[in-house]
Amino acid sequence: xxxxxxxxxxxxxxxxxxQAVGEAIVPVDLIWEHITSLxxxxxxxxxxxxxxxxxYGWRVxxxxxxxxxxxxxxVLGMTISDKIIGGDSQLLxxxxxxxxxxxxxxxxxxxxxxxxxxxxxxxxxAGLWYACQLPEQYIWAGGLVGVVAGGxxxxxxxxxxxMLFSSxxxxxxxxxxxxxxxxxxxxxxxxVKELVFNEKWFLPAALLIPTVAGVILQNKFIKGSQNWxx
Numbered sequence: 001x002x003x004x005x006x007x008x009x010x011x012x013x014x015x016x017x018x019q020a021v022g023e024a025i026v027p028v029d030l031i032w033e034h035i036t037s038l039x040x041x042x043x044x045x046x047x048x049x050x051x052x053x054x055x056y057g058w059r060v061x062x063x064x065x066x067x068x069x070x071x072x073x074x075v076l077g078m079t080i081s082d083k084i085i086g087g088d089s090q091l092l093x094x095x096x097x098x099x100x101x102x103x104x105x106x107x108x109x110x111x112x113x114x115x116x117x118x119x120x121x122x123x124x125x126a127g128l129w130y131a132c133q134l135p136e137q138y139i140w141a142g143g144l145v146g147v148v149a150g151g152x153x154x155x156x157x158x159x160x161x162x163m164l165f166s167s168x169x170x171x172x173x174x175x176x177x178x179x180x181x182x183x184x185x186x187x188x189x190x191x192v193k194e195l196v197f198n199e200k201w202f203l204p205a206a207l208l209i210p211t212v213a214g215v216i217l218q219n220k221f222i223k224g225s226q227n228w229x230x
Contacts, residue, residue, distance in 0.1 A: 038180035047177035050172070075097075131204035
């Protein structure tokens, strides 16, 4: 085997390795696992709750903020316990983190909403990066643009942060619920799996379109409500 052949095989192997690493960055398998784990009742619950968040998140945004930060505290507490303290107290640490983050989010509501708005912006721009089939190993760059832009807008116009994070959350719940329903029917199982795994534009589009619709509708609802205030 000559040097040129060895070099060509080395380059090809490295290319496949980089591609595999890039494909693992976006957790499509994890998303699909969550979709397929839902039953009929759970899927309908996701769709119902997602619809409320999508169109009326501005009414219940404080509750959504507390829930979001409580779940974040649960994950952080369990992670810290698992990595540092040990797995025996994982549940207790998670519950402590849940309580602390939920309590902290109440007096810091405006900051919490702005943070969630920034995170929502990052998710949307990262999704656009993925949909455009740009290099996945740099998807963090696309997400960072959304975090900065979403954070700035959220701190300047608080109402936008409320509409953005609640619409995105509602859209995510609805999409997961609808895909889970379609997966439960044999006639559409393979089509759904094909879209999720082979069409990179599908998941970002399924998330972005309802989010935009939710922001527009929530803005109209807020303007028509005289008693709503942040």
